Amino acid sequence: MRLRRRPRPRPRKRFRFFRGVLKLLLCGVLAGLVLSAASLPLALAGGGLAKAGADTWENLPTQLATPRPAQTTYVYASDGKTLLTTFYDENRRDVGLAQISKLMQQAVVAAEDTRFYQHHGVDARGVFRAFVSNSRGGAQQGASTLTMQYVRNVLKNDPSLTPQQHLDALADTPDRKLREMKLAMALEKRMSKGEILQQYLNIAYFGSGAYGIYAASQTYFGKEPSDLTLPEAALLAGLLQSPDADNPLTGDRATALARREYTLDAMAKTKVITPEAAAAAKATELTLTQRRLPNDCTAVPQEHNDWGFFCDYFRLWWNSQPEFGATPTDRDELLRTGGYTIVTSLDPGVQAAALSQSLGVYGYDNARSLPLAVVTPGSGRVLALAVNRHYSLEANPPQHPNYPNTVNQLVSGGAGVAGYQAGSTFKMFTMLAALESNRPLNTHFNAPARLVTHWPGGGTGPGNCGGRWCPGNDTPSWMDGDRTMWNAFGRSVNTYFVWLEEQVGARKVVEMAQRLGITFRAESDTTMAAKADEWGSFTLGVASTTPLDLANAYATVAAGGVYCQPLPVLSITDPDGKPVDAAGPKCRQVLDPDVTAAATDAARCPVGKGSAYNKCDGGTAEAVSGILGGRPVAGKTGSSEYNATETFVGFTPQIAAAAIAVNVDNPNDQVGGGVSNSVDAAVAQTMAAALRGQPVKQFVAPSRARALG
Numbered sequence: 273m274r275l276r277r278r279p280r281p282r283p284r285k286r287f288r289f290f291r292g293v294l295k296l297l298l299c300g301v302l303a304g305l306v307l308s309a310a311s312l313p314l315a316l317a318g319g320g321l322a323k324a325g326a327d328t329w330e331n332l333p334t335q336l337a338t339p340r341p342a343q344t345t346y347v348y349a350s351d352g353k354t355l356l357t358t359f360y361d362e363n364r365r366d367v368g369l370a371q372i373s374k375l376m377q378q379a380v381v382a383a384e385d386t387r388f389y390q391h392h393g394v395d396a397r398g399v400f401r402a403f404v405s406n407s408r409g410g411a412q413q414g415a416s417t418l419t420m421q422y423v424r425n426v427l428k429n430d431p432s433l434t435p436q437q438h439l440d441a442l443a444d445t446p447d448r449k450l451r452e453m454k455l456a457m458a459l460e461k462r463m464s465k466g467e468i469l470q471q472y473l474n475i476a477y478f479g480s481g482a483y484g485i486y487a488a489s490q491t492y493f494g495k496e497p498s499d500l501t502l503p504e505a506a507l508l509a510g511l512l513q514s515p516d517a518d519n520p521l522t523g524d525r526a527t528a529l530a531r532r533e534y535t536l537d538a539m540a541k542t543k544v545i546t547p548e549a550a551a552a553a554k555a556t557e558l559t560l561t562q563r564r565l566p567n568d569c570t571a572v573p574q575e576h577n578d579w580g581f582f583c584d585y586f587r588l589w590w591n592s593q594p595e596f597g598a599t600p601t602d603r604d605e606l607l608r609t610g611g612y613t614i615v616t617s618l619d620p621g622v623q624a625a626a627l628s629q630s631l632g633v634y635g636y637d638n639a640r641s642l643p644l645a646v647v648t649p650g651s652g653r654v655l656a657l658a659v660n661r662h663y664s665l666e667a668n669p670p671q672h673p674n675y676p677n678t679v680n681q682l683v684s685g686g687a688g689v690a691g692y693q694a695g696s697t698f699k700m701f702t703m704l705a706a707l708e709s710n711r712p713l714n715t716h717f718n719a720p721a722r723l724v725t726h727w728p729g730g731g732t733g734p735g736n737c738g739g740r741w742c743p744g745n746d747t748p749s750w751m752d753g754d755r756t757m758w759n760a761f762g763r764s765v766n767t768y769f770v771w772l773e774e775q776v777g778a779r780k781v782v783e784m785a786q787r788l789g790i791t792f793r794a795e796s797d798t799t800m801a802a803k804a805d806e807w808g809s810f811t812l813g814v815a816s817t818t819p820l821d822l823a824n825a826y827a828t829v830a831a832g833g834v835y836c837q838p839l840p841v842l843s844i845t846d847p848d849g850k851p852v853d854a855a856g857p858k859c860r861q862v863l864d865p866d867v868t869a870a871a872t873d874a875a876r877c878p879v880g881k882g883s884a885y886n887k888c889d890g891g892t893a894e895a896v897s898g899i900l901g902g903r904p905v906a907g908k909t910g911s912s913e914y915n916a917t918e919t920f921v922g923f924t925p926q927i928a929a930a931a932i933a934v935n936v937d938n939p940n941d942q943v944g945g946g947v948s949n950s951v952d953a954a955v956a957q958t959m960a961a962a963l964r965g966q967p968v969k970q971f972v973a974p975s976r977a978r979a980l981g
Contacts, residue, residue, distance in 0.1 A: 341475050343366060343847055345610055356572055356616065357571050357572050359587075363567075364482075364483035375500060376485060388417065388418050418469065425477075478492075480492070491562065491564070494561035507520070507529075507531075536554055581658070582657045584663070588686055617655060627660075629953075633947065644930070646927065686793070689818070692912075698785065701788070701790075708784070708863070711776070713978065743812065756887065757772075758873070758888055759887070760772075761877055777805065785815075791821055793816065797815045826908075830924065835863075841855045879905050904970050918951050921955070922955050922959055
């Protein structure tokens with residue numbers, strides 16, 4: 273009688289567990305041999321494996337599943353399409369797998385990991401093949417899968433790691449290889465093959481400063497990754513092994529083509545393309561369309577070099593926002609690595625008009641300049657910053673640090689630029705302080721040719737009358753006599769407004785200017801502001817300001833007393849498409865709307881428009897009304913002492929603009945009163961261009977009590 277053989281028992285769970293461990297041990301051993309190409313390191317066989325296994329399999333670094341490598345920030349004009357520039361440390365922009373050519377996906381798998389879809393993070397066959405080849409002294413082979421390469425790239429770029437950990441992530445050691453294997457196997461339990469391939473293609477380096485497939489397709493072929501052809505995809509996949517050495521732009525073109533052929537052969541061997549398609553692709557001439565991505569503000573399009581001043585203002589604004597980091601350095605780093613999409617408030621049409629008008633007054637070949645700013649009331653959004661200068665780091669003559677080239681903020685101020693005197697435009701702040709103190713527009717004063725004040729006089733000139741400061745009117749025959757706020761503002765009567773400042777107190781006038789955003793950047797102005805009661809000349813515009821500050825202060829009046837911080841952006845979205853709150857206007861009510869309505873009514877007098885109460889009687893810039901085509905408009909001229917500068921600021925309910933004619937490098941070069949009409953017209957023409965196509969809006973008339981008392 274034959275005995276029946278007992279059935280072979282199925283492996284128990286414990287046995288299957290040990291078999292898995294043994295399999296991993298084999299991978300680790302073979303990895304060690306591949307790395308050393310010599311004998312098996314005992315540490316890998318024993319202690320190395322134990323050390324690598326000390327972490328639980330579930331302890332997967334967050335960076336692997338949701339990596340945040342440095343990405344490029346794109347900055348656009350207000351249309352959301354016109355690229356101003358980009359900011360980056362690494363040229364990279366993440367895209368979804370659906371946005372990547374299928375041929376590109378197939379090419380990288382064929383070139384780097386043909387068994388990508390069969391293994392589970394570690395390819396035992398590949399490890400064994402590399403071990404055999406390396407131990408026999410053949411061509412050195414690696415055994416890293418795409419998943420392992422992805423792990424290595426993420427750890428290399430993980431901002432949470434220490435410098436030593438970054439070095440360890442690249443070290444050519446068995447421990448590093450074993451850790452990669454462990455993490456790769458764990459990662460494949462968490463992510464699909466498609467997700468891993470997408471992340472790999474977004475993080476891999478392709479040479480020429482291009483990180484990720486989007487940057488690579490743009491850098492080498494000037495196209496979207498979805499449009500890559502077979503020869504192009506094969507070339508890019510071939511670069512992954514030695515991206516700098518094989519770079520066809522700066523490296524070995526022949527090697528790059530050889531790597532393309534290798535990839536095409538691998539694709540044909542894995543049957544994702546036919547041999548005929550591979551042959552046709554090999555015969556295709558290599559045509560590169562290099563597209564260098566601009567970086568920073570000096571890289572704005574050459575034909576729009578003037579955009580650099582707005583770009584630089586945007587960068588200064590970004591670095592001042594606490595939402596983007598604790599320090600300016602942290603914020604600047606985030607701008608260059610955060611991968612934001614930023615739509616700025618720069619209107620290319622308004623900017624072109626502003627630049628044209630600035631150049632119409634002074635050309636690029638003139639040492640004098642006309643910085644001009646345009647702002648939107650009610651939001652503070654900056655539409656244009658123009659000046660007759662090249663935004664450039666090119667050298668200048670020794671006596672002209674800002675002519676003809678500069679990157680200094682001549683329009684907005686800051687970064688060492690204090691600004692320029694804006695003359696009688698500061699009378700607006702005195703008028704607002706008086707109106708807020710319940711003095712009506714109809715406040716009368718018999719303005720003398722020269723007014724002796726209570727403030728001490730300085731020097732021995734005509735402004736010193738017996739030790740008292742005594743300013744005078746520029747044109748006594750046209751300015752002296754009984755005046756109200758209407759015709760005193762229209763005719764720019766100095767003695768009326770100095771008297772009015774005495775009535776309300778200089779401190780209230782200075783504080784009013786600050787409330788509307790006038791910033792004192794010059795040390796001498798800061799000193800005087802601290803003892804504002806003594807600053808009697810403030811109403812005559814002796815403090816330095818900038819066209820942007822001035823335009824935005826008058827925009828506050830246009831907006832019914834709503835002050836908004838100047839804002840250079842319309843929207844900011846993060847790499848996930850989520851909006852960033854910092855892009856929203858930061859506004860607050862700083863004045864009673866009836867006060868600003870009254871000030872606006874008086875400000876219609878200088879530009880040739882009648883007030884709501886028909887009280888205007890002459891103006892210093894009456895041609896402005898005609899340039900605006902009959903639209904309601906208000907504004908004010910300003911001349912500093914000896915006509916060293918000439919200023920005009922204008923506004924409607926929808927727009928505010930200001931310009932100051934000045935020699936930035938030589939304050940002793942007085943631009944002269946002869947340029948005043950040209951400055952007025954430049955601002956008015958810019959406003960007209962900005963308002964073209966917009967509806968006509970009326971100013972709100974002030975209450976009878978505020979106007980007539």
